[in-house]
Amino acid sequence: MSRPVPNPGILDIAPYTPGKTPVPEPGRKVFKLSANETPFGPSPKAIEAYKHAAAHLEDYPEGTSKVLREAIARVFGLDPNRIICGAGSDEILNLLAHTYLSHGDEAISTAHGFLVYPIATMGNGARNVVAAETNFTADVDAILKAVTPRTKIVWLANPNNPTGTYIPFDEVKRLRAGLPSNVLLVLDAAYSDYVSRNDYEIGIELVATTENTVMTHTFSKIHGLAALRIGWMFGPAHIVDAVNRIRGPFNVSTPAMLAAVAAIEDSTHVEMSKAHTETWRNWITEEIRKLGLKVTPSVANFVLMHFPTEKGKTAAEADAFLTRRGLVLRALNNYQLPNSLRMTIGTEEANRLVVEGLRDFMGTT
Ligand SMILES: *Cc1c(COP(=O)(O)O)cnc(C)c1O
Secondary structure, eight states, X not given: OOOOOOOTTGGGSOOOOOOOOOOOOTTOOOEEOSSOOOTTOSOHHHHHHHHHHGGGTTSOOOTTOHHHHHHHHHHHTOOGGGEEEESHHHHHHHHHHHHHOOTTOEEEEETTOOTHHHHHHHTTTOEEEEEOEETTEEOHHHHHHTOOTTEEEEEEESSOTTTOOOOOHHHHHHHHHHSOTTSEEEEEOTTGGGOOOTTOOOSHHHHHHOSSEEEEEESSSTTOOGGGOOEEEEOXXXXXXXXXXXXXXXXXXXXXXXXXXXXHHOHXXXXXXXXHHHHHHHHHHHHHHHTTOEEEOOSSSXXXXXXXXXXXXXXXXXXXXXXXXXXXXXXXXXXXXXXXXXXXXXXXXXXXXXXXXXXHHHHHX
C-alpha cells in the first residue's frame, strides 16, 4: 500500500536530539550554560510590556509587526519597510530558504556553522555544501571555492555559534564581491551585540548597498527573550517583498512584539549585559587556559574549550563531571566537535564554579 512520502531531502536531515536533562548530585544548584541564554533575563520593561499585552489575548496581532519594525529602525537607523520580523530568526532563515532554494540547488555553510542552516537547506530539497574553516573561523577562500552554478545561498553567522569567532568586515565584503550576484548572502548577526572590535560590522552597509545580501538578528540572546521567539531581517526591497508573500500573516504574537519594543529601547540593560559578558569572557578564557586547555578566542557570549583525547581527560568526561556539579555545558558532537565543550557566560557564581570544577577535573582524574 502506498503512503505519503516526504519531499526530497527531508529524511536526510538528522532528527533533532534535545539536550539531556541533567541530573546533578543532590543539593547542587543547577546552572544552565548550554543554550547561550543571558543570565540576566530580559529588561524589566519588557516583562512589564508582556504583562500588559495579556489584557488583549483575544485579538490577532498587527500582521506586519509595525511597532517593532519601527523600533528596530530607530535603533539601527534603518528603513522600517525593509525589515521583516519573525518567530525567532529560525523562522526568517527558513523563510529565506523556502523563498530561494529548491530541489537541485546548493547552499553553503561552514564546517562548524549553526545547525539551522543545513536543516533549512535540506528541508527545501537543496544540498548542504560544507566549506572548511581555518582555526574554527569562516574561511572566505574556502567558501568561494565551494561555489558552483547551483549555489543559491551562502549562510554565514558572524560571529559564529558554536565557535565564537568572527571575520572582519573587509573579509565579509571580499566574500560578497567574490560571490556571483545571483547568490544570496545571509549574514546572521545573532551575537553582534557582544562584539566590540574595530574591524567588525554587523553588515548594514552591505545590505543597503547591494541587491543580494540580508542580515538577520534576534531578540533571543542579549535581549533575553528566547522564550517569546522573535527575530528579524533587514534586506533589499525585492527580497523583503518576496519573503513577505510566504510569511504567515500573524507570525509574531502581540506580547512578543511589545516586549521586544521595550527590550530594544532599554539600552542600559543591553550595555550592562555586554560589559558583564566581556569581563567574564576574558576571565574565563584566561583561567581555563591556565588549566592547560585550549580556548578558541571568542567575541560572543560563550566560549569554546578543547579537551585532550586521552582517557580521563576527554570532553565527554568533563561534561559528565561538571553535570554532576549542576554545571550544564553544551557537548558538540552534532557540530563535528566531539573534543570540545561550549560554555555560555553566566553569572559570576556560575563562571567561578565552572573554573573550579574544571580545575578539579583536570587535577583529580
Ligand atoms: C541563537 C542563534 C540564533 C537565534 O535564533 P532564534 O530563532 O532567533 O532564537 C540565530 N543564529 C545563531 C547562529 C544562533 O546561535
